[in-house]
Amino acid sequence: MTEKELVEGCIREDRECQRLLWEKYSKKLMALCLRYCQNQEEAEDALMEAFVKIYDKLGDFRFQSSLETWMRRVAVNISINKIRARKNIFKEISESEYEIGYSDFSFDRLNVDQINQLIEKLPVGYRMVFNLYAVEGFSHKEIGEMLNIDEGTSRSQLAKSRKALQAMLNGLNLGRA
Amino acid sequence: MEFPDEFFKDKLFNSEAEYSENVSFEKVMDRRRKKRRFLFWWNPKTYATMGVLFLGGLIAFVTNSFNGKSNNSDNVQVSNVNNRNSAPSKLNTVKTELSKKNSIEKEAFATSGIVKTDFNKSELTFAKSTNELKVKKAKRIKQATYRSVLNQLVSEKSLNDQSTLTQSNITNKVTEEPKFAKISNWENEDFYNLSKWNDRLNSAKPRQNYFGFEGLKLDMSDLEFELPDFEVKFRNNPSKWFAELSVITGSNNTIVFKDDLPLSVLGTQYMAQYQMLILKDFENGSMFGAGIQFSEWVGNGRWQRTSNLMVPKVITRKVLISAPWQPKKYAVLSDTTYVPTTTVQTGVIDYKIDKVSFPFAYRFCTSIGKLPVRFGMHLSPGYTTFTEGVYFTQTDFRPIQSSSQMTVDGRLTLGPMFPITKKWTFVMEPSLIYQSFITPDNQVNGKFFTGLGVAILHQF
Numbered sequence: 001m002t003e004k005e006l007v008e009g010c011i012r013e014d015r016e017c018q019r020l021l022w023e024k025y026s027k028k029l030m031a032l033c034l035r036y037c038q039n040q041e042e043a044e045d046a047l048m049e050a051f052v053k054i055y056d057k058l059g060d061f062r063f064q065s066s067l068e069t070w071m072r073r074v075a076v077n078i079s080i081n082k083i084r085a086r087k088n089i090f091k092e093i094s095e096s097e098y099e100i101g102y103s104d105f106s107f108d109r110l111n112v113d114q115i116n117q118l119i120e121k122l123p124v125g126y127r128m129v130f131n132l133y134a135v136e137g138f139s140h141k142e143i144g145e146m147l148n149i150d151e152g153t154s155r156s157q158l159a160k161s162r163k164a165l166q167a168m169l170n171g172l173n174l175g176r177a
Numbered sequence: 178m179e180f181p182d183e184f185f186k187d188k189l190f191n192s193e194a195e196y197s198e199n200v201s202f203e204k205v206m207d208r209r210r211k212k213r214r215f216l217f218w219w220n221p222k223t224y225a226t227m228g229v230l231f232l233g234g235l236i237a238f239v240t241n242s243f244n245g246k247s248n249n250s251d252n253v254q255v256s257n258v259n260n261r262n263s264a265p266s267k268l269n270t271v272k273t274e275l276s277k278k279n280s281i282e283k284e285a286f287a288t289s290g291i292v293k294t295d296f297n298k299s300e301l302t303f304a305k306s307t308n309e310l311k312v313k314k315a316k317r318i319k320q321a322t323y324r325s326v327l328n329q330l331v332s333e334k335s336l337n338d339q340s341t342l343t344q345s346n347i348t349n350k351v352t353e354e355p356k357f358a359k360i361s362n363w364e365n366e367d368f369y370n371l372s373k374w375n376d377r378l379n380s381a382k383p384r385q386n387y388f389g390f391e392g393l394k395l396d397m398s399d400l401e402f403e404l405p406d407f408e409v410k411f412r413n414n415p416s417k418w419f420a421e422l423s424v425i426t427g428s429n430n431t432i433v434f435k436d437d438l439p440l441s442v443l444g445t446q447y448m449a450q451y452q453m454l455i456l457k458d459f460e461n462g463s464m465f466g467a468g469i470q471f472s473e474w475v476g477n478g479r480w481q482r483t484s485n486l487m488v489p490k491v492i493t494r495k496v497l498i499s500a501p502w503q504p505k506k507y508a509v510l511s512d513t514t515y516v517p518t519t520t521v522q523t524g525v526i527d528y529k530i531d532k533v534s535f536p537f538a539y540r541f542c543t544s545i546g547k548l549p550v551r552f553g554m555h556l557s558p559g560y561t562t563f564t565e566g567v568y569f570t571q572t573d574f575r576p577i578q579s580s581s582q583m584t585v586d587g588r589l590t591l592g593p594m595f596p597i598t599k600k601w602t603f604v605m606e607p608s609l610i611y612q613s614f615i616t617p618d619n620q621v622n623g624k625f626f627t628g629l630g631v632a633i634l635h636q637f
Contacts, residue, residue: 022202027193034194042576044200052209082576085528085566100280112188123522135189170489 003067010058017056025068026051029075035119035131036079046082046093050075076136080146083124118168126161199618208580224471224533224562231453231469235420340364377478416637419464421454421538425588427610427628429569431478442569444478444526448612448626450586454538457636464540470557472534474585474612476566477527484522487515526574528566532584534559540592547574551604553590560584561614568622578616585623587611599636606630 001009001020009017013166029050033043054074061070128147132138133154138146140154147154286483336599449472456466491513498506536557543550561584564577590606597603608630612622 006352018206019202019261022205026200026202027195030196030200031192031194035189038576040197044196045576045580047196048200048205048208051205052212055205055209082579085576100601112192115185115189116192137186137528 002128004122006055007058007061007063021054022051025071028068029071031074032072032131033079034107035116035135036128037082038124040066042082043079046075046079050078051142053078063158072136076132077146080128083128084147096128118165122164125157126164129154129157149163184354211581235453309382343630399426417458417460418637419456419458419466420618420635420637421452421466421468421632423450423452423604423606423630423632424425425452425590425606425608425610425628425630426452427608427626429626431476433571438481438572439483440572440574441481441483441527442571442574443625444476444477444569445479446474446476446624446626448472448474448610448628450588450630452536454536456538456540462542464538464542466538466540468538470534470559470586472530472532472537472559472612474530474532475528476569477525478524478569480524480569482522484520486518486520488518490516490587491515526567526569528568528577529563530561530565530568530577531563532559532561532586532614534584534586536586536588549594549596551592551594551606553588553606555587555588557586558583559586564614570622577614580617582614582616584612584614586613594634602634604632604634606632 001017005016006021010021010039026047030043030047033046033050034040037043037046050071054071061067119130122130129143132143132146133140140151140158143149143154144151375396378393381395426447426449428448429446431442431446450470451472452468452470454466454468457462458464491511494510494512495509496508498508500506534557536555538553538555541552543552561582564579564582566577567574568577569575569623588608588610590608592604595603595605605628608628610626610628611623612626613621615621
């Protein structure tokens with residue numbers, strides 16, 4: 001079944017097509033929601049809410065991008081809305097918390113789960129900007145529009161998130177050396 | 178080296194994660210169906226429309242009640258009035274004596290130009306003459322004269338507005354010619370004895386309930402003819418149904434903000450309830466009823482997370498190595514130590530919950546001394562209509578799911594009542610309120626609030 005047939009089936013409220021869409025993308029979107037949300041429960045709620053919206057709004061999908069990209073965008077927006085409600089997204093963390101000198105860490109030693117665990121440890125604001133920029137590939141301008149912040153804030157949050165990640169990685173590296 | 182590189186970008190982008198058994202395709206579709214089903218209820222305009230319609234209906238009902246009552250209640254109710262005890266012979270005797278003694282009536286008859294009246298029939302029927310209306314008019318004049326004297330007595334006893342009502346009632350009553358013709362109480366001498374009326378009024382017991390004065394119970398057993406006692410009432414049949422509109426606000430503080438706690442919260446919560454009820458009076462002071470209620474529940478504050486971490490710290494030193502016959506060299510020595518560091522993170526937290534409930538209410542009206550008071554309680558199950566933010570307790574906070582959740586509220590009130598008119602009563606209600614919502618995994622999140630409310634009560 002092609003992507004178009006799948007979408008058309010979902011618009012027709014074909015249960016099998018809807019189930020197929022769920023089975024194909026739910027785990028990917030769950031990983032996405034987990035990267036943004038604070039805990040498993042919140043991520044699961046965001047996932048279900050995202051799929052409800054996806055099923056409702058599939059009629060608006062114009063095939064100008066891939067279906068997955070569109071679905072990811074919906075899930076990202078819903079996750080952001082959930083986080084935005086907490087109002088403490090862009091708290092400035094003291095840089096002294098990540099005081100570190102150098103790094104020659106080889107990322108190859110880590111698997112994706114370990115990387116995800118490190119990302120989860122980031123403060124919410126860092127994590128959001130990092131995920132949006134480094135993983136989803138949004139530009140700082142787009143991130144600024146999505147989060148209602150200016151580009152400079154997005155850049156600084158990204159830089160701080162990278163620094164924080166490096167600090168955590170180096171901590172791991174020291175342990176192994 | 179930039180992190181993450183393309184390898185990890187792809188890995189992260191395409192990574193998958195498992196979800197718990199709480200998440201499934203069926204649950205998504207179920208949530209979607211519920212959302213569609215409750216789309217009507219989720220729309221705030223729905224509530225506004227329903228509120229307007231309800232108020233419109235209430236006003237129309239009240240207006241009709243006033244109009245209907247004004248026709249009925251303006252009449253003095255005379256209980257069990259009939260002429261079964263007015264035997265023809267006795268009645269004729271009374272009438273004969275009355276015609277001799279009462280000059281007013283004579284004058285009235287004289288001015289009416291009546292030719293003949295037939296009092297000898299078993300029933301009181303007047304001659305069908307063209308002057309019949311004049312006779313009736315003359316009797317009305319006399320009736321009104323005595324009634325006005327009676328009303329003066331009533332007013333002297335500080336019955337104020339009730340006396341006015343009595344007068345108007347009686348005036349209206351006079352128009353009911355056949356009934357008064359049967360009573361014929363103006364033909365009894367004792368009826369015109371003002372001192373006896375004074376005694377009757379002195380011994381009359383006021384009829385009063387917790388909503389105000391209802392009337393006087395007059396004992397008329399001393400009248401010569403056996404006219405049954407009748408009650409002076411200002412309402413034909415007081416309704417047992419009430420409408421109540423109440424507004425109540427309350428607050429609750431959560432203050433646990435200590436550095437030695439891993440997570441502490443400092444917050445304040447407020448709630449407001451708007452309630453409309455229909456109540457039925459069960460005449461022993463108790464009322465039961467049900468209605469609809471809209472509640473707003475907001476909280477805001479700060480959270481503080483304290484964590485003690487061992488942060489790695491690298492201390493580097495540059496050391497000069499100077500060996501004989503060798504060029505000077507520098508070496509960098511690194512020493513890694515772990516420094517205990519206390520990290521304090523703080524943030525702002527808030528939430529908002531709107532809900533619609535359907536309260537079942539109980540009220541008990543009594544008095545403390547001369548002050549009428551009302552005890553009330555209600556239990557109202559309902560559903561959230563809007564949730565946003567992060568709900569917090571003294572040591573925890575978590576996001577509220579956006580889906581509709583069941584709620585159960587309770588309220589205890591005790592406060593004074595102030596009758597404004599015979600039908601409208603104002604109530605102040607210091608209250609203890611319990612608000613809660615129940616998450617899909619049956620976790621009850623509830624808080625107690627203390628507050629003050631006001632209510633307006635209308636008797637139909």
